[in-house]
Amino acid sequence: MADQSDILSLMQRLDQRSRNIFREIVEGYLATGEPVGSRTLSKAGIALSPASIRNVMADLTDLGLLDAPHISAGRAPTHKGLRLFVDGFLEYGDPSREDKKQIDDRLASAGTDLEAVLGEASDILSGLAGGAGLVASPARDAAVRHVEFVPLAGGEALCVLVTEDGDVENRILKVPDGLPATALIEAGNYLSTRLKGRTLAEAASEVRAELQDRRAALDAATTALVEAGLAEWGGDAPGRGRSLIVRGRANLLEDAKAAQDLDRVRQLFNELERQQSLLEILDTTREAGGVRLFIGSENRLFPLSGSSVIVAPYMGGTKHVIGALGVIGPTRLNYARVIPMVDYTAKVVGEILSSRRGKDGK
Numbered sequence: 001m002a003d004q005s006d007i008l009s010l011m012q013r014l015d016q017r018s019r020n021i022f023r024e025i026v027e028g029y030l031a032t033g034e035p036v037g038s039r040t041l042s043k044a045g046i047a048l049s050p051a052s053i054r055n056v057m058a059d060l061t062d063l064g065l066l067d068a069p070h071i072s073a074g075r076a077p078t079h080k081g082l083r084l085f086v087d088g089f090l091e092y093g094d095p096s097r098e099d100k101k102q103i104d105d106r107l108a109s110a111g112t113d114l115e116a117v118l119g120e121a122s123d124i125l126s127g128l129a130g131g132a133g134l135v136a137s138p139a140r141d142a143a144v145r146h147v148e149f150v151p152l153a154g155g156e157a158l159c160v161l162v163t164e165d166g167d168v169e170n171r172i173l174k175v176p177d178g179l180p181a182t183a184l185i186e187a188g189n190y191l192s193t194r195l196k197g198r199t200l201a202e203a204a205s206e207v208r209a210e211l212q213d214r215r216a217a218l219d220a221a222t223t224a225l226v227e228a229g230l231a232e233w234g235g236d237a238p239g240r241g242r243s244l245i246v247r248g249r250a251n252l253l254e255d256a257k258a259a260q261d262l263d264r265v266r267q268l269f270n271e272l273e274r275q276q277s278l279l280e281i282l283d284t285t286r287e288a289g290g291v292r293l294f295i296g297s298e299n300r301l302f303p304l305s306g307s308s309v310i311v312a313p314y315m316g317g318t319k320h321v322i323g324a325l326g327v328i329g330p331t332r333l334n335y336a337r338v339i340p341m342v343d344y345t346a347k348v349v350g351e352i353l354s355s356r357r358g359k360d361g362k
Helices: 004-013 016-032 038-043 050-062 079-088 097-109 114-129 181-195 200-212 220-233 249-254 259-272 275-282 284-288 335-359
Strands: 132-136 144-152 156-163 168-174 244-247 292-295 307-315 321-330
Touching (some): 097 114, 097 335, 249 259, 307 335, 321 335
Antiparallel strands (some): 144 156, 156 168, 292 307, 307 321
16 A cells, blocks of 8 residues: 555645646546547647647656556556555545445345355445455354254255354255265254354364364264364364355456456466455455555555455444455556445445344344
8 A cells, every 4th residue: 555645745746737637647547448648638628739748748657657558659557656546636425326226226135144145245346346346254253053954955965054143154065975864963963062152263173172082972974074064164274264255257357458468367366266365455454444445566465467456344233344345356447436336335234234133133
């Protein structure tokens, strides 16, 4: 993130003419994805000759705010220039009425199931922002109330975990064909007894030790199921069982116009598989307490991908931050639209989670 004193210093070095030309170039680039030339600016109403405009553009380039991607082409903002634009020029308020309605309606249709709400939020952000939607599920630090395994067809079982604060989360596990229903019941009863009133992180290592010492008196099939459930919920694993929902990766390909762009997108796809690193980036919003924007090299996870990341925290029923969501896309995102959209989506997700827990009497 850029230091605000640096932004102020740069603003003070730009006269009104330079500011007007800089703003026109950045807005033109964000709208088209293409460099903006002096003739385009002259036709747009800048009351200077193309030669005078080029002189100003050269000065802005010397300041590191603009770059010339191709010989004899116009100018495009650098990451430094985009940061100056966002912090010093951009004005944004609430999302549009249409965006608000779509966010409200789609999240309301997801019901109150945690995974459904978070998955829909990622879909919404992907579709409306034109990038990939990112949603980090909450860290599960609430005590467990109940665990149950439900048989499904095709060698699968549904593991249902209910916490004391009202969360109900489901995971699908692979199970051996012909696994008796009694094993599912016994595994659920065993975990419910051991975990009730405790967090996964508190109890998981103790349960594993008990299984290893053969003190649980469970048969091999039930023991394997208990271990699979613990592994899936990740009670003491990095991230503490959290998941990252990424939707809309294909949107990132649409902005790739050259081989170099495709290489950057491939690199970005590889980074998107590093779930723990992404969770750490999203978690920076916990300290910030609001929307955060990383442009290009400002983001230590994607410094070479030419991407921007916009993230915001969402709160749970206790009114403290429990997770984060956001968008990753090209640096020419429509910041004036996407920043309020991410912020608003985070608030609506928090309201839904709070409402659900309120209905559960928590």
